[in-house]
Amino acid sequence: MADDGDEAAKRPVTIYDVARAAGVAPSTVSRAFARPGRVNADTAARIRQVAAELGYRANPMAQALSTSRTKMIALMISDVTNPFYSELIRGAQLAASEAEYTVLLADARESDVVERLSLERVLPAVEGIVIGSSRMSDSSLRVIAKQKPTIVLNRDVAGLPSVVTDNPRGVRRAVEHLGELGHQQITYVAGPEASWADGARWRALREAGHELELHTRRVGPVPPTVVGGRGVVEKLLDNLPTAVLAYNDLVAIGLMRGLAAAGIDVPRDVSVIGFDNIMAAELVTPGLTTVAAPLRTMGVTAVKNLQAIINGALHRSEAAFVLPTRLVQRESTARARR
Amino acid sequence: MADDGDEAAKRPVTIYDVARAAGVAPSTVSRAFARPGRVNADTAARIRQVAAELGYRANPMAQALSTSRTKMIALMISDVTNPFYSELIRGAQLAASEAEYTVLLADARESDVVERLSLERVLPAVEGIVIGSSRMSDSSLRVIAKQKPTIVLNRDVAGLPSVVTDNPRGVRRAVEHLGELGHQQITYVAGPEASWADGARWRALREAGHELELHTRRVGPVPPTVVGGRGVVEKLLDNLPTAVLAYNDLVAIGLMRGLAAAGIDVPRDVSVIGFDNIMAAELVTPGLTTVAAPLRTMGVTAVKNLQAIINGALHRSEAAFVLPTRLVQRESTARARR
DNA sequence: ATGAAAGCGCTAACAC
């Protein structure tokens, strides 16, 4: 009952049109929307009324130009296609729209060049940036970060605020689980060397293994994908462990498929644990036991903190926000039989 | 070798700064970037040089305000979390960035209310919209479409340009495949009633069944998710078919899990075919035979066509762009044994 | 080929 763009959908309704129709000055219209308190209640009401009738919609570009607040943030991720990001994007969207912000999704397509380029392109349009699993170097990230408020995900760049998962605890739980099942040695299938999470996980595994007196070994690195996991099976075969911890779920799934193809049964012959708990983890057979990351919460947290920084609350909080993980037990782990 | 924002990263470099440093008028700087032809080659070179040294970056908001071209398009999808969209987003991004456009990702979270709201919010900021699997009514879509160039995906709204997959051919191939395997009856597990694709698929199945003399039946509708598929198993049990065609891969996967839980083997006891060929289709066991949609191409096509419309090429091309499908055979289909 | 000036739609002082 307000939308009647019969024909003249050409020139958009401006603040001036509303001002004229309501018999007030343009600035008053502006106030009526931005600072309702600073304007007479009736006047405000009338203005809103007229605006609605006219179908007035503020021009965000003009607002942005004038206030230099674009109400947009960028979410840069290394690969939209990676299911890891689905829930994360959802979370980011949620938090952003709550604050009336819009998110510009940028996809690095696994390339640091593409990443830098798209970052450059969106930078001037946004108030802040959330960078998920960047492919760029720490120094490049710092260059970006000094231009706009930035927050990194799953990575620890000295001086930049970040949101990460509690890898040590997660790994610890996984190792305990394996220990309870009687496993004596655990092989870690490593992901990209540039990945901060990879380092954190392997380190944590070594420590936990040491404490719990389990042998640990590391193979890889492999690409963080299903084919990456599948490709490493051969190397595993030489010296088949009874348990493996994979860099992430995708690698774990590839691994399981490769093992199956080689006639090795999971979990009877070897137990497999992944990381992240992406949707596919519960769809595969056997269901994948995994160290679940609070994907959606990560997105929410990142955006909320970014907003805090934008609004001048937090400064460069050196400390990383660390989010809890939990072990989701499915069917890919079982009692050791060797 | 151009980025030295030592300290004064505060006020961004404007066209005026460049103009002064290069000893020309601001308008000339503007020209040098927008219409290199209309400016003396040396002058242009000098300007570019100076601009690079100063680290000049055009303010997109100011450009947009002045030209009313925001260089942004919106991609509205019903659920970011649905893997169906991953490749599609990738495709859209690719096409957009090729044309130097940025995409605003909007997530309807399966709600027509959220969808309308976010659409309203992004509308003024973009030059056009791609709507994937909308939850809104045809008339609401038309209201949107008359405000900005719009293109719909997987849906046929009279008068609006659209990009769809060739459901009839896809279904036909699936049915032929099943026929060759000796199946006599096919049950269709329906998706959301509001889904255009659902209607198209069921209709196509009926026709193909008729032509090839196979019995067809329909159960559902169910939500287009794994749990949706799983929930329909019970209904199937009454009168177990030898073959089922599911609304999409997610439903098919849920179905397979439900059947397995009920002690029914796929494909020995019943063959299952899905739609879309999302990544999970090849990860599940058995691998899912499915009618693959050219996901990425859909994204690319939608954006390219949208751009064509924005640039005034196509008008409201009544005809839908139909993209080919292909049957991907995996392990969920086998010879009928009943 | 270049400069000067007006204006895109909105907000933000600054008056009254």
Next chain:
DNA sequence: GTGTTAGCGCTTTCAT
């Protein structure tokens, strides 16, 4: 509380 007046950074006539 409301009107007036400048801009925000860029593009675009219109002169020259």
